[in-house]
Amino acid sequence: MSVEIYTPRAFHRQAHDALGNPQIRSNFRRAMDGLMTKRRDVFSDWDLETLRDLGANIRLRALAKLPDLLEQLETNCEANGIRVHWAEDGEEACRIVRELCESHGAKAVIKGKSMVSEEMHLNAHLEEAGIEALESDLGEYLVQLNDQTPSHIIMPAIHLNTDEISDIMHEKTGIERTRDVDTMTAAARTQLRERFMNADVGVSGVNFAVAETGTLCLVENEGNGRMTTTVPPVHIAVTGIEKVVEHLRDVPPLYALLTRSATGQHVTTYFNMISSPRKPGEHDGPKEVHLVLVDNGRSNIYQDNELLDTLRCIRCGACMNHCPVYTRVGGHSYGTTYPGPIGSILMPHMLGLEETKDLPTASSLCGACGEVCPVKIPIPDLLVRLRREAVGEGRGNVPGAGVKRTKKEAAAWKSWQWLATHPSAWRTSLLMAGKLRGLTPTRFGPWTQYRTALKPAKQSLHALVKSHRRDRDGEDNS
């Protein structure tokens, strides 16, 4: 399998390739259909709207108090013995992690699943410094073996089917070729087990950071998260600053929403609550625990009272599972760490609109994402907001604002505005269009590549209503 570098700039080409790849199409369609069904079934006996309201309110409250909660989190973590570090961007976060590794002479890092570490490009950074970083989440492991990036935030290898995974396991790890999923899983487990034991540092993400107790919550299914955070002598957790919640009691509703929305599970196999390093007299657990709080554009989002809603996200992936665009083009087409609807409203802040200008428009605004979002992020509204920013009609506070504005398009909308605000000209143009309908081009840009062109009606509704009135009034008078 060839290694391909995906970028958001090349969305159109990447989407074109994915659409023409029957394997990708069927892998995603099947997987997303399954995930949608599972989610629907698992919520069937819940009052979902009430739970979503609760989830949204918990996240809104946390965001409203974010600066205070972050300080509280830092104080309580430090009191528990967890060292807290602040990183303004991905680069600084990488440097912090690398320096921590270097201070322990670490050569081997084992990683639990962390999208923030993907966002930081941590693995590449560590490798440059001669430190090997190995992914231990099965999907991430496969993706890493295949020199790829995750195509989904919860299921990183969802773009691969059993045959492809079989090839990867055979070619990259030397096991005998098999299609048996259990055999392959067992092989990966054996391969990883040894690496856990020999790792100098474990790096994980965080799902919820509880301010009032200084507790880091980690949601996972494979036990690799627990191994990563308990076996190596040093544990470094990396997370975005928005992951903080106020109270411990805020966690159960969010956890209930997260697992059900993501994979349709009532609970995950593992739920880890990390509250300190190994204490005197304890026999296991890391000797040091560090928390790296990463900003990377988030505080810029935070300053805008509308865009702020982006930060409610609990990273369940339901928006991509239900997105008709994601389902067809797959995660890699987006060329960003976070694909799908959440990526299209988040990545422009991280990479700028120049890089990502095609992402906010890569949605039919069907609203499926907003409908399923467990914390009720108004994703379609935020997509429209970013479209405004891209053409320079927003508040101008998103990096690259205005980059998509072209004189041609702006002029076209101005002409449209003129016509739609001059009713008699509007009616005349419909009259002309009706008369000249025989001249309607049969090719009309991309529309007619897949559909026939529609001819204007002989008579507009304006005209029909007029004659309808005449007929009716005629009847009334007779």
Next chain:
Amino acid sequence: MTPVKLYPPKPEKVYFFGTCLVDAFYPEAGLDGIRLLEREGIEVLFPEDQTCCGQPAYTSGYQSEARAVAAAQLRLFPDPWPIIVPSGSCGGMMRTHYPQLFAGSDQEAQASEVAGRIYELTEFLLHVCQLKLEDRGQPEKVVMHTSCSARREMGLGETGPMLLARMGQVELVGQARAAECCGFGGTFAVRHPEVSAAMVEDKTQAIEGTGVRHFVTSDCGCLMNINGRFEHQKKSIQGEHIASYLWRRTS
């Protein structure tokens, strides 16, 4: 819990906002909507200066252009009659986004007032007119595609099917992934033509897969997209606006 919307009693008059797509391409659908309302004894006012709700510019990010066009429509409904729109997409724009569009401006109150009077046609026929339908057509099976805006933005996933259920001779047949977008999305179909094409291809297959040769929708954007795809494939399956379907079979 989904908020319960309280519907007013049947009014003496209503305004009809035809939408630009209906005006230019599907005028019969608009007229059939008007006929259905008139048959219920309602006088239908059709403000002659109506053009477009402004949505194409709005979803393209051209906010000031959208606002200018929307402002021109706000003036067209001076009396407190309900405003009926034969489209969930334009109806959703006017009900949901007009207040946002004019937030903080002089027209904010007017925009909210107008927004509060917007009804999608099938919603109004069902919930306000309590429409009774005497089906005079032959027994027939039909498929319905409800637009995403009607379903999600306006919360009207069921009004179309419920009207069809009142037709004695019509059997509504379900399709695979009925709630999935047809891929129109306004300018989306032009900005991302290949993705849009993949979506409408799946939608036409789902409709065709039912074995039914006729489908209805309450949105002309979806209709243009799905019919355009069927025609391009030289398939004989044809769709029409639900207003035309109801009028044709009951008049």
